[in-house]
Amino acid sequence: MKTCSSQNCPSPSDDFIGELSRRIVETYADGMAVNHNEQSNLPRESEILENLDRILELIFPGFSGRSALSMIALPFSVGDTLAQTYVSMRDLICRANRFLCGRKPQDCDCMSKAEDAARSLLESIPELRETMKLDIQAAFEGDPAAKSHAEVVLSYPGVKAITIQRVAHCLHLKKVPLIPRMMCEYAHRITGIDIHPGASLGKGLFIDHGTGVVIGETASIGERVKIYQGVTLGALSFPRDACGMIIKGAKRHPTIEDDVTIYAGATILGAVTIGRGSVIGGNVWLTEGTAPGTKITIAQPRLTIRQQNGAV
Amino acid sequence: MKTCSSQNCPSPSDDFIGELSRRIVETYADGMAVNHNEQSNLPRESEILENLDRILELIFPGFSGRSALSMIALPFSVGDTLAQTYVSMRDLICRANRFLCGRKPQDCDCMSKAEDAARSLLESIPELRETMKLDIQAAFEGDPAAKSHAEVVLSYPGVKAITIQRVAHCLHLKKVPLIPRMMCEYAHRITGIDIHPGASLGKGLFIDHGTGVVIGETASIGERVKIYQGVTLGALSFPRDACGMIIKGAKRHPTIEDDVTIYAGATILGAVTIGRGSVIGGNVWLTEGTAPGTKITIAQPRLTIRQQNGAV
Amino acid sequence: MKTCSSQNCPSPSDDFIGELSRRIVETYADGMAVNHNEQSNLPRESEILENLDRILELIFPGFSGRSALSMIALPFSVGDTLAQTYVSMRDLICRANRFLCGRKPQDCDCMSKAEDAARSLLESIPELRETMKLDIQAAFEGDPAAKSHAEVVLSYPGVKAITIQRVAHCLHLKKVPLIPRMMCEYAHRITGIDIHPGASLGKGLFIDHGTGVVIGETASIGERVKIYQGVTLGALSFPRDACGMIIKGAKRHPTIEDDVTIYAGATILGAVTIGRGSVIGGNVWLTEGTAPGTKITIAQPRLTIRQQNGAV
Numbered sequence: 001m002k003t004c005s006s007q008n009c010p011s012p013s014d015d016f017i018g019e020l021s022r023r024i025v026e027t028y029a030d031g032m033a034v035n036h037n038e039q040s041n042l043p044r045e046s047e048i049l050e051n052l053d054r055i056l057e058l059i060f061p062g063f064s065g066r067s068a069l070s071m072i073a074l075p076f077s078v079g080d081t082l083a084q085t086y087v088s089m090r091d092l093i094c095r096a097n098r099f100l101c102g103r104k105p106q107d108c109d110c111m112s113k114a115e116d117a118a119r120s121l122l123e124s125i126p127e128l129r130e131t132m133k134l135d136i137q138a139a140f141e142g143d144p145a146a147k148s149h150a151e152v153v154l155s156y157p158g159v160k161a162i163t164i165q166r167v168a169h170c171l172h173l174k175k176v177p178l179i180p181r182m183m184c185e186y187a188h189r190i191t192g193i194d195i196h197p198g199a200s201l202g203k204g205l206f207i208d209h210g211t212g213v214v215i216g217e218t219a220s221i222g223e224r225v226k227i228y229q230g231v232t233l234g235a236l237s238f239p240r241d242a243c244g245m246i247i248k249g250a251k252r253h254p255t256i257e258d259d260v261t262i263y264a265g266a267t268i269l270g271a272v273t274i275g276r277g278s279v280i281g282g283n284v285w286l287t288e289g290t291a292p293g294t295k296i297t298i299a300q301p302r303l304t305i306r307q308q309n310g311a312v
Numbered sequence: 313m314k315t316c317s318s319q320n321c322p323s324p325s326d327d328f329i330g331e332l333s334r335r336i337v338e339t340y341a342d343g344m345a346v347n348h349n350e351q352s353n354l355p356r357e358s359e360i361l362e363n364l365d366r367i368l369e370l371i372f373p374g375f376s377g378r379s380a381l382s383m384i385a386l387p388f389s390v391g392d393t394l395a396q397t398y399v400s401m402r403d404l405i406c407r408a409n410r411f412l413c414g415r416k417p418q419d420c421d422c423m424s425k426a427e428d429a430a431r432s433l434l435e436s437i438p439e440l441r442e443t444m445k446l447d448i449q450a451a452f453e454g455d456p457a458a459k460s461h462a463e464v465v466l467s468y469p470g471v472k473a474i475t476i477q478r479v480a481h482c483l484h485l486k487k488v489p490l491i492p493r494m495m496c497e498y499a500h501r502i503t504g505i506d507i508h509p510g511a512s513l514g515k516g517l518f519i520d521h522g523t524g525v526v527i528g529e530t531a532s533i534g535e536r537v538k539i540y541q542g543v544t545l546g547a548l549s550f551p552r553d554a555c556g557m558i559i560k561g562a563k564r565h566p567t568i569e570d571d572v573t574i575y576a577g578a579t580i581l582g583a584v585t586i587g588r589g590s591v592i593g594g595n596v597w598l599t600e601g602t603a604p605g606t607k608i609t610i611a612q613p614r615l616t617i618r619q620q621n622g623a624v
Numbered sequence: 625m626k627t628c629s630s631q632n633c634p635s636p637s638d639d640f641i642g643e644l645s646r647r648i649v650e651t652y653a654d655g656m657a658v659n660h661n662e663q664s665n666l667p668r669e670s671e672i673l674e675n676l677d678r679i680l681e682l683i684f685p686g687f688s689g690r691s692a693l694s695m696i697a698l699p700f701s702v703g704d705t706l707a708q709t710y711v712s713m714r715d716l717i718c719r720a721n722r723f724l725c726g727r728k729p730q731d732c733d734c735m736s737k738a739e740d741a742a743r744s745l746l747e748s749i750p751e752l753r754e755t756m757k758l759d760i761q762a763a764f765e766g767d768p769a770a771k772s773h774a775e776v777v778l779s780y781p782g783v784k785a786i787t788i789q790r791v792a793h794c795l796h797l798k799k800v801p802l803i804p805r806m807m808c809e810y811a812h813r814i815t816g817i818d819i820h821p822g823a824s825l826g827k828g829l830f831i832d833h834g835t836g837v838v839i840g841e842t843a844s845i846g847e848r849v850k851i852y853q854g855v856t857l858g859a860l861s862f863p864r865d866a867c868g869m870i871i872k873g874a875k876r877h878p879t880i881e882d883d884v885t886i887y888a889g890a891t892i893l894g895a896v897t898i899g900r901g902s903v904i905g906g907n908v909w910l911t912e913g914t915a916p917g918t919k920i921t922i923a924q925p926r927l928t929i930r931q932q933n934g935a936v
Binding site: 148 | 342523
């Protein structure tokens with residue numbers, strides 16, 4: 001590698017790096033946004049993603065690209081992958097638990113909770129896989145551009161985001177801290193679809209394109225729902241306690257019943273219910289619920305149309 | 313690595329992993345979302361991206377960061393890169409063809425089609441590069457924040473998404489399955505710009521910022537068009553067959569003629585034509601076409617403005 | 625790896641690769657979008673991201689996942705990281721400077737400018753860290769779904785995008801070319817939040833969800849501002865010179881004063897001022913400023929509501 005050499009590089013007597021080090025270390029003293037390995041080392045993202053990759057490989061075998069898959073070897077590789085994932089997830093969950101626990105390892109139940117959560121996650125895989133088949137079928141039937149099931153698995157961001165959220169939701173239900181949120185933020189990063197791990201998603205969900213979709217922590221979505229890009233299922237206001245602080249976790253996001261379609265850019269805010277079979281048009285802004293079978297479209301805003309004289 | 317040790321880890325007699333393995337393998341029996349290497353192993357994303365990286369290096373030499381580039385070595389490295397890419401793309405395309413072919417390798421023309429598609433892709437590179445120069449120039453002239461052509465190549469997501477789509481479109485025209493869509497979804501992932509490989513893009517296209525842009529499979533875009541973030545060129549409805557199933561591939565997205573500008577958040581739906589030189593304002597929602605030279609802006613929705621008494 | 629073997633692969637006599645090589649190399653002759661290492665090799669993205677990763681590790685120690693962090697080793701590892709980052713950033717900045725300089729290395733001040741910029745960046749870290757603590761606190765207090773400060777650091781895309789922009793802004797102030805923009809585009813890629821390195825961001829900024837947010841080069845944001853997904857702080861029009869070319873760099877984006885909240889999908893265009901404590905509602909489209917303490921909401925567009933007879 002070619003480097004720009006310099007005559008006037010800092011002389012050893014100019015100890016700006018040493019002084020700066022001391023100033024930086026001082027800002028760590030309050031412990032805020034500092035993660036160290038004395039008793040409470042947080043799970044690393046790379047470790048979480050390695051496990052998530054293994055879980056996705058169990059759900060969609062042969063699609064992760066980790067290795068070519070032979071049907072003959074499958075029963076053995078599945079057991080091996082499960083065992084590795086169990087041990088690794090158990091340890092990561094334990095570390096996440098301990099970060100927030102505060103008690104000494106011998107006095108807390110962080111490890112037994114972690115074992116329970118890891119096992120519960122893995123035991124949900126057969127059901128997750130059946131659910132994802134319905135999601136894939138929904139994408140294939142719902143999109144005229146979808147040419148095969150394989151194409152849907154390989155290239156539909158909605159399928160990826162939903163799969164990861166379903167995995168994270170299993171951990172969320174077991175009250176695992178940090179890890180489910182990190183998994184969903186990974187899904188957000190690679191798809192633009194931001195679903196909180198707390199949201200409850202029904203079967204046969206299809207999210208098309210997906211960029212800009214936001215689905216909040218306490219949202220609940222029924223079966224066979226279709227959602228397009230830019231849809232927000234958000235909170236209208238935040239309940240506050242007597243001190244004016246926001247109350248964490250209270251129900252504040254919509255409930256979407258079965259067979260609802262929500263077109264691009266629509267926003268639904270608050271703990272309202274969108275009734276079964278409703279159709280919410282593009283760009284609609286709703287802060288109230290709908291009866292079942294309601295079709296809502298936005299009135300076309302008045303457009304100003306000017307004709308240019310042979311312009312351009 | 314520090315691991316959380318545990319006294320009560322699953323004993324060998326508790327064979328939950330073995331039982332779970334069997335249950336998971338059972339869910340693979342229907343073959344849905346299972347990819348194996350007995351005769352039909354799908355191309356892996358990592359292999360496709362490796363080739364895409366090489367093709368981008370041929371279009372923008374020295375910019376991929378794969379290695380420092382010397383003008384003296386260039387004629388040799390280009391030949392070497394082309395040869396590697398030809399062989400690798402040919403094999404990947406052949407695997408994608410075979411996945412959907414069903415006939416025995418000796419009875420099908422998957423390989424000769426793959427050779428033709430790979431060669432056609434590489435032979436389009438000189439023209440692709442000339443087209444991309446016009447796209448870079450359009451970004452440089454269209455954005456007051458652009459300081460140099462190098463900055464545009466290095467950091468404009470629109471240029472990246474358009475380049476990848478132009479490459480994928482070459483393969484789409486040769487009816488290559490799966491791979492073009494995976495390339496465009498990769499572009500979507502890293503830019504937030506979702507262009508289907510089927511869309512036809514004219515020269516000198518500028519997409520600024522780009523997050524949330526969706527351009528559908530049968531959209532057609534003329535020359536010197538400008539598109540801003542959040543623009544959708546989508547379908548209004550999906551033609552269905554007698555059984556109520558969506559018909560795949562029918563024309564259902566807009567045609568944008570030359571010199572049109574479409575500002576942020578505008579949505580144009582259906583197989584309509586936006587005439588030459590038209591300007592579509594931010595957030596406009598259109599399901600009809602425009603004559604050439606039309607300027608459309610949305611009427612400002614009535615705003616409710618309240619003054620707070622020295623609030624905050 | 626299984627390859628599709630072929631009898632009819634191109635024979636040595638069919639020199640399509642050799643001919644294509646020559647045609648491709650010809651398109652490099654004008655030098656556009658070509659980066660080579662004769663005197664002007666551009667910084668590579670991978671090198672920039674390696675340094676950015678080190679800087680983020682200094683701001684949020686132990687969070688990058690690069691290695692487990694011990695409080696005992698911290699003073700030493702900080703010094704080591706600083707020294708490595710100084711040398712590497714200095715060289716990268718020098719290369720970026722030289723790409724645009726045109727003079728011979730011995731005649732220009734590219735290296736001394738690079739030393740100044742690299743040192744200035746590192747010396748801003750203690751203040752950056754104090755600022756980020758306020759940003760983390762703002763996210764924790766502003767989002768009912770936030771469970772801990774660690775969760776905010778690990779999984780809030782807004783925190784990531786803002787941190788990277790603050791780092792890039794330090795370099796922008798020192799007039800470093802290319803690198804700040806590449807850093808911010810990396811942030812855009814992983815978060816969907818597109819903030820130009822030129823924008824000036826106040827302390828305690830919270831961007832929630834963030835996908836689709838665009839903040840332009842000359843925007844200025846005060847303290848304790850909240851911004852939700854899909855917000856654009858953009859330009860309304862571009863000043864042009866006598867030749868009709870866009871003037872680069874002129875003030876054209878909004879100024880947001882302290883304690884303003886801007887809800888999802890709002891668009892504010894032009895060099896207008898949004899007064900202290902104002903609240904801009906979701907989807908509002910503004911091309912004028914507001915007095916302090918103004919609350920603006922969009923009038924609900926008329927909705928068309930149809931009831932379907934027991935549909936679905």
